[in-house]
Amino acid sequence: MHIAFIGVGNMGGGMALNLVKAGHDVRAFDLSADALARVTAGGATAAASAGEAADGADVIVTMLPAGTHVRAAYEATLFAAARADAVLIDCSTIDVETARSLGEAAAARGLAMVDAPVSGGTAAADAGTLTFMVGGPAAAFAAAQPILVNMGKAVIHAGGAGMGQAAKICNNMILGATMIATAEAFVLAEKLGLEAQTFFDISSKASGQSWSMTSYCPVPGPVPTSPANRDYAGGFAAALMLKDLKLAAQAAATAGASTPMGGQAESLYQLLVNNGFGSDDFSGIIRMLRG
Ligand code: NAD
16 A cells, blocks of 8 residues: 655654555655654655655555644645545544544545554554554544554554544553552552562552553562663653643543542653653652652
């Protein structure tokens, strides 16, 4: 298939290359020449504009920083440039309202569009093992799914337009809050004289267990692959966790939902980022909690 890929940065670059590897003809556009160079070296073609990339494409994928970029790209260019039977897939993490309104605008034009944010960082983007949470009409999901499987290990239909984003921010609100709770508990255990490994052995088999503990433990040792073992470098940046918590707060305000734990997590991640640790893995919040 001829696939237009708009936004080939840290995530989009690896994703576009996996589409090339799957045999697709990928035409990429990015404002950054460096980002474009990475994908052209891997076999994609560079386009001079988003419109040129989208012209005649079977599929249009966007992987952009935030809702403002996504709205501008679709409203200014992509809706008009898309073929009537093209499939539009936005993989960026953006606010639910923008995703919902773009999905509705696409439907009004007779275009198939899904919001398909991802779980998994750059390593999963490169390896093609992302999880896609997809919102949009059933027919649009069916059309997008064979493309998404080239970039991920799981593709799940979450409901209508915007529900992919809803699933993503609700999931990450749990993740932010459980990481803080887990980190707090390890710090308290430490101060009480309880060995981290012993506490892990007990709590990971008891009711304190969560993904934040058993897959991503915030202290070095118990889970060898967790970023704690490499001084919290790489992984899922605290600044991106903060972005997702802000999206959750915005959605909660719109929906009239009370999310006090999510709000507290947002506030603590804001403090961590303000202290200059935004590019560290989000589990590094344990250092701030330790004092
Ligand atoms: P990034 O900044 O590395 O990539 C975004 C790219 O978009 C950049 O190369 C930028 O030049 C390009 N861009 C911006 N505006 C553009 C425009 N108008 N036209 C063309 N290109 C444009 O960011 P990323 O880490 O790849 O993240 C992309 C999205 O994925 C974000 O919404 C982010 O929240 C989400 N996400 C990131 C991760 C992660 O671990 N990095 C994980 C899950 C989800």
